[in-house]
Amino acid sequence: MSEQLRAAPARLLVPEVVPSLLAADFSRLAEQVDLVMAAGARILQIDVMDGQFVPEITMGPLVVRALRDLVHERGGLLDCHLMVERPERQIDSFAAAGADVITIHAEATPHVHYALQQIREAGCAAGLALNPGTALEVVEPVVDLLDLCLCMTVNPGWGGQAHIASSTDRIRRLRNLLPGSIALQVDGGISLATIEGAARAGANLHVAGTSVFGAPEPAAAFTALRDALLRAVR
Numbered sequence: 001m002s003e004q005l006r007a008a009p010a011r012l013l014v015p016e017v018v019p020s021l022l023a024a025d026f027s028r029l030a031e032q033v034d035l036v037m038a039a040g041a042r043i044l045q046i047d048v049m050d051g052q053f054v055p056e057i058t059m060g061p062l063v064v065r066a067l068r069d070l071v072h073e074r075g076g077l078l079d080c081h082l083m084v085e086r087p088e089r090q091i092d093s094f095a096a097a098g099a100d101v102i103t104i105h106a107e108a109t110p111h112v113h114y115a116l117q118q119i120r121e122a123g124c125a126a127g128l129a130l131n132p133g134t135a136l137e138v139v140e141p142v143v144d145l146l147d148l149c150l151c152m153t154v155n156p157g158w159g160g161q162a163h164i165a166s167s168t169d170r171i172r173r174l175r176n177l178l179p180g181s182i183a184l185q186v187d188g189g190i191s192l193a194t195i196e197g198a199a200r201a202g203a204n205l206h207v208a209g210t211s212v213f214g215a216p217e218p219a220a221a222f223t224a225l226r227d228a229l230l231r232a233v234r
Contacts, residue, residue: 023209061097068098095122103127154188163189175202
């Protein structure tokens, strides 16, 4: 296991804005990665959709492999959010391609425990995502296998959705359920209007797609979000 991967779980506990490449301009993906990393981004999310668990089809291991050296050479982590049915069939491919973090959905497989073990055995940090309608208590049987828990603050499958207002309470409740050694990530509608509330509720990783790459200046948008996050956690 590389030093990069060994350090991943501890690095996930630091407050960070995590740009989601789903909202980036794919015709100049490397350039956009460079922009946000130069501004200080150190975790980049790759949203993987299979057209079954969610309606859209997006990126796969080939994109992870193409970005691996670009991100790792700059000290970054690749966070792969698998919105796919039966993710245990895909984990090894993403790990081999260069993923540092692999997050699966509790709703996507009857074999959650096995899939999380598989992620750990592949040398990656393991994450479990919960949809807005999923009971938070599903984390309890697998908490010892988690490095990260992702609280979805929109329904998965489409970028640019509005943050669900009731998510703040879910974030707070989930933070209370989790040991402090497990990172709490939020994904969906994170913007200057929502990031501080999510941070104060206990989230430390804030995935931002449209609010970064949909802005005229992605680097400046990232910096503004990071500054708001740091104000909230002081």
